[in-house]
Amino acid sequence: MALDDQKSVFKFVGTRPDRPDGLDKVTGRAKFGADVSAAGMLHGAILRSPHAHARIVKIDASKAQAHPDVKAVVTRADFSDKVPFKPGLAGEFWNVLENVMAGDKALYDGHAVAAVAATSALAARDALKLIEVDYEVLPHVTDVDKAMAADAPVIREGAADYSVPEGLHPNVVRYHESGHGDVEAGFGEADLVVEDSFTTEATHQGYIEPHACLAQLGADGKGELWCTTQGHWIAQKTCAALLGIETAQLRVTASEIGGGFGGKTTVFIEPVALALSRKANRPVKIVMSRSEVFRATGPTSSASMDVKIGMKKDGSITAAQGIFRLQGGAFPGAPGDMTAMCAFAPYNLTNVRQVGYDVMANRPKQAAYRAPGAPMGAFAVESVLDELCNQLGLDPVEVRLKNAAHDGSKASYGPTYDQIGLVKTLEEAKAHPHYAAPLKPGQGRGISCGFWFNHGGETSVSLALSEDGSAQLMVGTPDIGGSRASMALMAAEVLGIPYENIRVTVADTATLGYNDVSHGSRVTYASGLATIKAARHAVERLCARAAAKWGIPEDAVKWEDGCAVPSGPNAGDFDPLPLADITANMGATGGPISGHFEATPEGAGVSFGTHIVDAEVDPETGKTAITRYTVIQDAGKAIHPAYVEGQYQGGAAQGIGWALNEEYIYGEDGRLQNSIFLDYRIPVASDLPMIDTVIVEVPNPGHPFGVRGVGETGIVPPLAAIANAVSNAAGVRMRDLPMSPPRILAALKARDG
Amino acid sequence: MTVKVHLWSGLRTLTGGQEVVEVEASTIGEMLRELVRLHPALQAPIEAGVSVSVDGRIMASDLTAPVSAEDEIYLMQRLRGG
Numbered sequence: 001m002a003l004d005d006q007k008s009v010f011k012f013v014g015t016r017p018d019r020p021d022g023l024d025k026v027t028g029r030a031k032f033g034a035d036v037s038a039a040g041m042l043h044g045a046i047l048r049s050p051h052a053h054a055r056i057v058k059i060d061a062s063k064a065q066a067h068p069d070v071k072a073v074v075t076r077a078d079f080s081d082k083v084p085f086k087p088g089l090a091g092e093f094w095n096v097l098e099n100v101m102a103g104d105k106a107l108y109d110g111h112a113v114a115a116v117a118a119t120s121a122l123a124a125r126d127a128l129k130l131i132e133v134d135y136e137v138l139p140h141v142t143d144v145d146k147a148m149a150a151d152a153p154v155i156r157e158g159a160a161d162y163s164v165p166e167g168l169h170p171n172v173v174r175y176h177e178s179g180h181g182d183v184e185a186g187f188g189e190a191d192l193v194v195e196d197s198f199t200t201e202a203t204h205q206g207y208i209e210p211h212a213c214l215a216q217l218g219a220d221g222k223g224e225l226w227c228t229t230q231g232h233w234i235a236q237k238t239c240a241a242l243l244g245i246e247t248a249q250l251r252v253t254a255s256e257i258g259g260g261f262g263g264k265t266t267v268f269i270e271p272v273a274l275a276l277s278r279k280a281n282r283p284v285k286i287v288m289s290r291s292e293v294f295r296a297t298g299p300t301s302s303a304s305m306d307v308k309i310g311m312k313k314d315g316s317i318t319a320a321q322g323i324f325r326l327q328g329g330a331f332p333g334a335p336g337d338m339t340a341m342c343a344f345a346p347y348n349l350t351n352v353r354q355v356g357y358d359v360m361a362n363r364p365k366q367a368a369y370r371a372p373g374a375p376m377g378a379f380a381v382e383s384v385l386d387e388l389c390n391q392l393g394l395d396p397v398e399v400r401l402k403n404a405a406h407d408g409s410k411a412s413y414g415p416t417y418d419q420i421g422l423v424k425t426l427e428e429a430k431a432h433p434h435y436a437a438p439l440k441p442g443q444g445r446g447i448s449c450g451f452w453f454n455h456g457g458e459t460s461v462s463l464a465l466s467e468d469g470s471a472q473l474m475v476g477t478p479d480i481g482g483s484r485a486s487m488a489l490m491a492a493e494v495l496g497i498p499y500e501n502i503r504v505t506v507a508d509t510a511t512l513g514y515n516d517v518s519h520g521s522r523v524t525y526a527s528g529l530a531t532i533k534a535a536r537h538a539v540e541r542l543c544a545r546a547a548a549k550w551g552i553p554e555d556a557v558k559w560e561d562g563c564a565v566p567s568g569p570n571a572g573d574f575d576p577l578p579l580a581d582i583t584a585n586m587g588a589t590g591g592p593i594s595g596h597f598e599a600t601p602e603g604a605g606v607s608f609g610t611h612i613v614d615a616e617v618d619p620e621t622g623k624t625a626i627t628r629y630t631v632i633q634d635a636g637k638a639i640h641p642a643y644v645e646g647q648y649q650g651g652a653a654q655g656i657g658w659a660l661n662e663e664y665i666y667g668e669d670g671r672l673q674n675s676i677f678l679d680y681r682i683p684v685a686s687d688l689p690m691i692d693t694v695i696v697e698v699p700n701p702g703h704p705f706g707v708r709g710v711g712e713t714g715i716v717p718p719l720a721a722i723a724n725a726v727s728n729a730a731g732v733r734m735r736d737l738p739m740s741p742p743r744i745l746a747a748l749k750a751r752d753g
Numbered sequence: 754m755t756v757k758v759h760l761w762s763g764l765r766t767l768t769g770g771q772e773v774v775e776v777e778a779s780t781i782g783e784m785l786r787e788l789v790r791l792h793p794a795l796q797a798p799i800e801a802g803v804s805v806s807v808d809g810r811i812m813a814s815d816l817t818a819p820v821s822a823e824d825e826i827y828l829m830q831r832l833r834g835g
Contacts, residue, residue, distance in 0.1 A: 162797035162798060265835065369835050415809050603810055
């Protein structure tokens with residue numbers, strides 16, 4: 001059911017003004033995590049395990065503590081002992097605490113075991129060498145399938161939650177199964193059944209700004225924290241729990257953020273800096289190196305998957321089944337359930353079954369990465385669909401259209417879809433010149449659809465008007481994708497004042513009520529909805545002032561183009577009263593005029609996309625070139641189309657890296673082999689074609705302007721679309737990511753016998 | 754009023770094989786409480802966090818949202834984003 005007041009004609013929304021924070025960012029004026037200092041500040045450094053799995057027998061920090069430059073050393077004993085361990089994700093604070101500072105065992109290469117604060121960054125790093133740790137090295141496992149095997153070392157007994165069936169290895173900590181119909185009967189009706197297995201490696205979000213923070217915590221339990229984060233309220237709540245202080249006594253301010261993509265939705269160094277500060281009674285700054293970012297912050301999960309799909313000769317899918325095993329490091333949380341629920345979501349299926357496993361291994365704790373879990377599942381499912389199309393001689397877009405989920409069809413994860421845009425994205429793909437363009441010899445084309453849920457979340461926004469008629473908007477969601485511009489456009493649309501007259505600030509935790517993290521593609525949806533409602537609240541108060549001035553009832557005044565006007569001929573004959581004329585003397589007509597909105601919006605609306613990719617494989621070197629790329633995705637309503645296109649292009653670019661080159665490489669010793677960008681190859685500009693975009697707009701009934709989140713869906717189709725393009729170019733099905741040159745050469749060699 | 758709640762199939766082992774459970778409730782909060790009262794084994798998944806789809810609209814956390822006999826209601830794993 002659509003919101004009654006959904007707007008469809010816009011003056012500001014849909015335009016492409018410069019972003020308000022643009023000048024700050026291109027001139028270096030913007031302050032990121034590492035850009036602040038404090039008087040008397042110390043520098044923190046963290047000692048990390050060189051072992052993939054080891055019992056910590058003893059930590060002797062006496063030599064470090066005796067060094068004159070060292071002002072504090074902390075270990076696990078310096079954190080709260082009242083954080084309860086619980087199975088699965090129910091004990092997530094304990095999981096985070098165990099991750100930011102090891103307890104009895106080091107669980108992966110790079111796991112923090114102690115930290116120091118010293119008078120300089122160099123002194124702090126040198127002091128780490130003075131800390132002596134006795135380890136008892138234990139057997140380790142880093143591969144998801146091996147971690148589930150009967151002989152795998154147990155990471156931690158008792159971590160499995162209620163969902164895990166009996167008989168599975170203790171490293172399997174969560175289990176999900178869903179679907180409907182009878183898949184075996186469905187496979188029996190098929191003319192062709194294809195069953196295949198696929199793997200993807202862990203990849204890092206690759207944000208350009210390493211984690212950094214400045215912390216101050218006194219013996220009185222009052223603290224200040226400045227950090228680069230996607231959510232400073234969750235940082236506040238988590239740090240307070242891990243340090244054993246009251247939440248409200250810790251004020252957290254989010255710095256500008258140099259990328260997050262899900263990886264900055266939790267804390268890593270922040271509780272450590274606070275613990276060091278409390279012990280030294282001085283501010284402490286910690287800045288991670290890139291190697292620390294790779295070794296000790298969350299990459300995405302690696303995956304091992306089996307998919308089976310049955311199809312009739314006309315392209316109708318008769319049944320689909322997927323088993324998805326996701327490895328999430330030494331803690332519960334790998335999104336096997338999300339993989340399972342998203343994998344077949346683009347299709348209208350009578351018979352479908354999906355199973356997801358959350359598996360622990362001796363690797364860093366996985367963190368969210370744009371649509372966590374969905375890209376891997378799409379890779380496996382869409383690869384099998386491509387193979388079915390190839391073997392049956394069917395057009396891949398026509399087959400997807402034939403089976404596409406639409407308004408009123410039953411989702412693979414259960415409910416009936418409301419208003420969705422998948423069919424439109426496929427029709428746009430079919431009509432796009434890219435799809436009809438001829439391919440050169442050695443090139444292949446790939447198609448994939450993708451799905452993501454999107455999210456609402458707790459949201460609080462305030463808008464304050466100034467005497468001169470300008471407006472200050474305070475939001476609580478860090479700007480990770482140009483959201484200041486989108487918020488200002490939506491506020492301008494309601495207030496009727498120029499976009500440039502609105503200053504958007506990401507407020508600290510002491511200024512607004514709780515705000516959920518900038519994740520789940522929720523910011524333009526939820527903070528946008530709250531901005532619209534806060535602006536409407538301010539407009540109500542502006543209309544009330546005009547009514548009082550004119551001596552007519554408040555409901556006889558309406559708001560048009562930035563002015564209060566009589567609502568009709570019977571309301572009286574008054575000239576329009578501009579906003580600035582009302583605010584000019586608001587102090588004398590009732591006081592400051594502000595608007596507020598706090599809620600948990602629950603109508604985020606799901607999102608779909610379709611990607612078309614052309615790839616060319618060099619048979620001599622195995623190198624793949626992406627020669628053309630088109631992203632088509634439903635945005636509901638694009639508030640600032642340039643930033644929507646940027647999200648689409650960014651998803652494709654990250655997907656190209658994930659598909660072709662990026663991977664965590666572990667040695668036999670369980671240590672990460674490629675923890676710098678020289679060895680972990682993300683795409684550079686010369687690897688990328690110009691990425692075309694098509695914005696489809698099927699309004700989301702749950703947002704006043706029809707917005708759907710766009711930040712995550714764009715990374716769901718690329719792995720599969722690229723793999724299908726490469727497989728079709730190479731003439732051999734590529735089942736394992738990344739499709740690096742050595743792997744492609746091996747596949748070509750195997751193809752040729 | 755009586756509402757029908759569809760569970761994901763992994764929960765069948767906790768409800769004696771039932772994938773659709775009927776409870777008396779007028780809000781999501783009441784519905785979840787009744788589910789636990791009738792099937793105590795559901796306490797663990799509900800405490801761990803669930804989302805609820807009401808006529809295709811996914812409620813991530815709102816316990817006050819109304820539910821009625823005509824609604825299509827699905828219990829879902831709690832959604833997490835990046």
